Amino acid sequence: MARREKRLTKREKKELSPKPHTHAHEAQHIHCVACGRHLEPESFEAEPPGSIFIRCQHGSDFPACASCEVEAKFRIDEHDRTGKPVSTARAWH
DSSP states (O other): OOOOOOOOOHHHHHHHSOOOOOOHHHHTOEEOTTTOBEEOGGGGTSSSOSEEEEEOTTSOEEEEEGGGHHHHHHHHHHHHHHOSOOOOOOOBO
């Protein structure tokens, strides 16, 4: 009897398949957790900052507009207290 040819694993197939095309903009797609506004990466480095990251007790960073800091902290505090995902606002541009 002839032996069957070895099959590729799911991981091996994935590694051999072409990668989907992604735009540079998609890699940096950030929205405020409080209001949902699109945030540009440069706004985190501006003086004064237009956007900030707020860290939860678990160590994850969540983006927010500087003007939405109070609302964003409230949402993250609720996440810390309950263990549920942060309730984020609907994204918009």
